Amino acid sequence: MSPWRLLLTRPDEDCAALAQYLAAQGVANASLPLLAIEPVALDAPRRELLATLAACRAIIVVSKPAARLLLERLAETGVQPPPAGWFSVGEATAGVLQAAGLEVTFPSQGDDSEALLANPTLRQAVAVPGARVLIVRGVGGRELLAERLGEQGASVEYLELYRRRLPEYPPGTLMRCIEAERLNGLVVSSGQGLEHLRQLAGVDWPQVAGLTLFVPSPRVAEQARAAGARQVVDCRGASAAALLAAVQRSAAPAS
Structure with a gap:
């Protein structure tokens, strides 16, 4: 079983498919879609x-x-x-x-x-x-x-x-999910997904920004670092396989 526990943020349908794929590979995850189409x-x-x-x-x-x-x-x-x-x-x-x-x-x-x-x-x-x-x-x-x-x-x-819009969630939803699921990594699939993550985090962004953030490209990685994310992993792709490869080569933080 992987030590990673990831938050998935893609649109509903894509989140469900990605969650199933990662779970089959032993990667625990929770879904909080941040992009409504x-x-x-x-x-x-x-x-x-x-x-x-x-x-x-x-x-x-x-x-x-x-x-x-x-x-x-x-x-x-x-x-x-x-x-x-x-x-x-x-x-x-x-x-x-x-x-x-x-x-x-x-x-x-x-x-x-x-x-x-x-x-x-x-x-x-x-x-x-x-x-x-x-x-x-x-x-x-x-x-x-x-x-x-x-x-x-x-x-x-x-x-x-x-x-694409940010779905409506009650204040504090993101931190409650992170804490309840004991998550140690976040996944965004685009620059807009990153921006929605920041919006939803609100005043909790400094704390959220301390978690490892998996992103799909160098461009989004640069945006994430500029926004204050301190541990950014560039998956060099938005596919499930690219994410899994990045997860497998990245050391999870000590629990």
């Missing part, structure tokens, strides 16, 4: 972007919620997605799209923006001057992808299909 209306500009998918050199889907909602919106509008030209930041997101019969490229090492930007297939796709790239995401996030691709000459647009 709210679909946004499919207005005229979004419909237009859907209708022109085939004109894109690359369609980058950044998360599982984005992938699920995109497939739903395509079914609703009757738009047939192109079979190729699809990219994702991680394997789990790719799996959602692959289940719908789409050919998806994703990084073999690391599941973050930096790893995808280094992917040779994506580099080739955007090598054409003015290559059109569509990033499918929630409202805000993954600006690095657009910045770097723009620097390479690509024309980048966003299709934003959902918002």
Whole structure:
């Protein structure tokens, strides 16, 4: 049995799957979702972007919620997605799209923006001057992808299909959970998840910041340290396997 006892903070469905995976590997955990997914209306500009998918050199889907909602919106509008030209930041997101019969490229090492930007297939796709790239995401996030691709000459647009919000919890919920479950580590899957963790902690943040914090990328690790987190572990990916590997190579604090 692992000495780690982790707090999982992903959206409900993802928390449940991750909790089961970690428990099967002997890692105790508790769930407190910090990201609620709210679909946004499919207005005229979004419909237009859907209708022109085939004109894109690359369609980058950044998360599982984005992938699920995109497939739903395509079914609703009757738009047939192109079979190729699809990219994702991680394997789990790719799996959602692959289940719908789409050919998806994703990084073999690391599941973050930096790893995808280094992917040779994506580099080739955007090598054409003015290559059109569509990033499918929630409202805000993954600006690095657009910045770097723009620097390479690509024309980048966003299709934003959902918002993330912090679910409503009574004051003190986070510390009560940490103490009741005797947790010694926290897991966040994005920069916004980190910000929601800080919001929920409130006046308890200095104490919470002393716990080991597992994050998915160097960018989020930098944000966490800047916010005062004192023990940050970069998992170099948001997948369950990346988290487990980071947990297994990290020494748990003495109880």
